[in-house]
Amino acid sequence: MAAAAIALLPARQTLPATMMNFTRRLNVKSGSPAIFSVTSCSYSSSSSESASRKQLILYSKPGCCLCDGLKEKLHSAFSLSSPSPDSYSLHDVELQIRDITSNPEWERAYQYEIPVLARLRSDGTEEIIPRFSPRAAVDHIQTKLAAALSKDN
Numbered sequence: 001m002a003a004a005a006i007a008l009l010p011a012r013q014t015l016p017a018t019m020m021n022f023t024r025r026l027n028v029k030s031g032s033p034a035i036f037s038v039t040s041c042s043y044s045s046s047s048s049e050s051a052s053r054k055q056l057i058l059y060s061k062p063g064c065c066l067c068d069g070l071k072e073k074l075h076s077a078f079s080l081s082s083p084s085p086d087s088y089s090l091h092d093v094e095l096q097i098r099d100i101t102s103n104p105e106w107e108r109a110y111q112y113e114i115p116v117l118a119r120l121r122s123d124g125t126e127e128i129i130p131r132f133s134p135r136a137a138v139d140h141i142q143t144k145l146a147a148a149l150s151k152d153n
Contacts, residue, residue: 054149055094055120056129059110061101067115069134071097074117077142090145119148127151 058074060067078090100106100114110116118126129148132141 053092053094057118058097059100059116070115073138073141076138
């Protein structure tokens with residue numbers, strides 16, 4: 001059995017936010033199983049405590065093209081958002097990407113639903129955000145995320 005080699009490389013850093021986007025490089029011989037690892041991304045412009053930061057969770061799995069499309073749009077939405085006192089900003093949002101294949105409970109709950117995006121409430125519970133159309137524009141996603149994250153609980 002040939003082993004799959006995966007390298008996680010920083011693709012780009014956008015200032016003033018500290019944001020790392022990781023790219024996977026996969027070297028697999030045909031017919032060999034591939035093993036993927038989970039990457040967690042954090043979009044934050046300050047060193048504020050995570051309690052004050054808004055948190056999103058994306059349930060995903062390797063090889064899911066809808067998941068990959070949403071990840072790209074979320075990356076763009078966070079990158080293009082600017083800190084503004086006049087409106088809600090996505091500048092201080094922490095995104096955690098969870099691979100459902102790594103946890104049987106997540107897999108049972110979301111195997112037919114991914115990608116699933118949830119916001120983490122202040123009490124530690126998760127609230128599922130209604131699914132975005134794969135054709136949704138980045139500015140539409142920014143608006144909907146800002147509305148969902150501006151809720152108190």
